[in-house]
Amino acid sequence: MRRWAIHLAAGLALLWAHPAQTEEVVLGLSADKVSITTSFEGSEILIFGAVKRETPIPEGPPLEVIVTVAGPSAPLIVRRKEKRFGIWVNVDAVEVDRAPSFYAVVTSGPLRTVLRDIEDLRHKISVPRAIRSVGAPQSISDATLFTDALIRIRSRSDLYQLRESAVSVDEQTLFRTSVQLPAALTEGDYATRIFLTRGGQIVSQYQTTIDVQKVGLERWLFELSRGQPLIYGLMSLAIAIAAGWLASAAFRMLRT
Amino acid sequence: MQIYLPIAEVSVNAFLLLGLGGIVGVLSGMFGVGGGFLMTPLLFFIGIPPAVAVATEANQIVASSFSGVLAHFKRKTVDLRMGVVLLIGGLVGAALGVVVFNYLRAQGQVDLLVRLCYVVFLGVIGGLMFIESLNAIRKTRGGKPAPRKKHNWIHGLPFKMRFRVSGLYISVIPPLLVGVSVGILAAIMGVGGGFIMVPAMIYLLGMPTKVVVGTSLFQIIFVTAFTTLLHATTNYTVDIVLAVLLLVGGVIGAQIGTRIGVKMKAEQLRILLAMLVLAVCGKLALDLLLMPTELYAIGTAGGH
Numbered sequence: 072m073r074r075w076a077i078h079l080a081a082g083l084a085l086l087w088a089h090p091a092q093t094e095e096v097v098l099g100l101s102a103d104k105v106s107i108t109t110s111f112e113g114s115e116i117l118i119f120g121a122v123k124r125e126t127p128i129p130e131g132p133p134l135e136v137i138v139t140v141a142g143p144s145a146p147l148i149v150r151r152k153e154k155r156f157g158i159w160v161n162v163d164a165v166e167v168d169r170a171p172s173f174y175a176v177v178t179s180g181p182l183r184t185v186l187r188d189i190e191d192l193r194h195k196i197s198v199p200r201a202i203r204s205v206g207a208p209q210s211i212s213d214a215t216l217f218t219d220a221l222i223r224i225r226s227r228s229d230l231y232q233l234r235e236s237a238v239s240v241d242e243q244t245l246f247r248t249s250v251q252l253p254a255a256l257t258e259g260d261y262a263t264r265i266f267l268t269r270g271g272q273i274v275s276q277y278q279t280t281i282d283v284q285k286v287g288l289e290r291w292l293f294e295l296s297r298g299q300p301l302i303y304g305l306m307s308l309a310i311a312i313a314a315g316w317l318a319s320a321a322f323r324m325l326r327t
Numbered sequence: 328m329q330i331y332l333p334i335a336e337v338s339v340n341a342f343l344l345l346g347l348g349g350i351v352g353v354l355s356g357m358f359g360v361g362g363g364f365l366m367t368p369l370l371f372f373i374g375i376p377p378a379v380a381v382a383t384e385a386n387q388i389v390a391s392s393f394s395g396v397l398a399h400f401k402r403k404t405v406d407l408r409m410g411v412v413l414l415i416g417g418l419v420g421a422a423l424g425v426v427v428f429n430y431l432r433a434q435g436q437v438d439l440l441v442r443l444c445y446v447v448f449l450g451v452i453g454g455l456m457f458i459e460s461l462n463a464i465r466k467t468r469g470g471k472p473a474p475r476k477k478h479n480w481i482h483g484l485p486f487k488m489r490f491r492v493s494g495l496y497i498s499v500i501p502p503l504l505v506g507v508s509v510g511i512l513a514a515i516m517g518v519g520g521g522f523i524m525v526p527a528m529i530y531l532l533g534m535p536t537k538v539v540v541g542t543s544l545f546q547i548i549f550v551t552a553f554t555t556l557l558h559a560t561t562n563y564t565v566d567i568v569l570a571v572l573l574l575v576g577g578v579i580g581a582q583i584g585t586r587i588g589v590k591m592k593a594e595q596l597r598i599l600l601a602m603l604v605l606a607v608c609g610k611l612a613l614d615l616l617l618m619p620t621e622l623y624a625i626g627t628a629g630g631h
Binding site (some may be wrong): 107108109110111112113147148149150151152153154157158159160161164216217220221223224225254255256257258285288289290292293296297300301303304305306307308310311312314315316317318319322 | 328329330331333334336337338374386387389390391392393394395397398439552555556558559560561563565567568570571574575578579581582614615616617618619621622623624625626
């Protein structure tokens, strides 16, 4: 009897401790691999899924979905120009420790209502949070302006995207959305995260990767330029000289 | 038609690249300049990363110069002997230039220095050429042919050599020095250097304009080939797909340009080149003087 009570208590505790387990994501992607070919013009990836649950839909605030796709991260430097001696020159610079080469956030509602700030801080979901910048020099008091600029510049070329209310959720169970990958894409593993939230609280999360890779001629040239740079350089020169000679020969034939 | 560039990692319109290559190719053939001083900024503008633009441009200049020099060889307007002397200087200069470039990069602000170099050199050369050509045109209109300066301090130097094609008997020191300084500037500014060498050959060495173009193209081929290999092996920034697209447009343009150049008078050719150089200089100067629309720029950490 006593033993049974302990089991029940443990079970209940487990249930309370992991409320997230009651709702799980079952995911589908239109493609888990993006091949960059010579005629690559960007790619649209459809992300769709369902919420699996063993219990009825909980009462309270409705289920919301947040999808993020992040390209490989790299450190970078943001520089700011100032007028010195009449000309505009780079003066201040802030190093950003990690910034994804691509980052998209797609939500089923306004970001601030579907996600609490504290959860955003913990899981680094919104665009500014996905960028990590710590080491701004003492002399720069307005370091946030530099990360703002980074986001502004990358947003302009669709490398950073925030699309609110772009995930459609049916019956709190089925959801679908799409992420547009621009043409200027870097190779690598694109981490894709799906968060289910209720009242701004994350109740479940799911993670997968989209593999973005150069293929065919692109792959071959890239490998050659890194692995055999001298041969690659000589080949480039040979092609250049051959093209120059061909064009000149072709023109001579046209003339006569 | 969009095309993805494997090294630059951007997607651009193929016809835009062909067109750019063609226009710059025409100018290159007309004036005997590689066209790098025009093409490199244009490539920045369409979103090619600067490091890739500079390296690939060197490769493309090889192609357009080769095509151009063949046309000049046919007309026997290449002074091979002078070309080789300039080339020796050029290779030494290019190697020195790379050292200077890396030193400046370690100090930061290399971008600004490159731009200032452009503004100062393009401004001075463009201005001088413009004034000189205007005077020459005015004199020929007045009935008197423009006199060629036959003797100046250059003729007093030792190690004299006969350059038959140019009709010169001068010391090898000035052409060597011209080669070295052009090589240094070429490596720093990421161009072939024709726009500096052509006026230097005309005004400093006193070479006939007809020979200058072919000879400068001859020298540029080797210096830019050297630069291409240097970039390919150290920075991995030569994008062959980009280069092929530019050079297909470029070599065709260069052929057309060479033919236009033959039909035009030397003074007209020079005044047009001067105007072009001044226009590029003005644009770059404005960029430095006017407040940019975006004050911030993203750079990769640890270099560039």
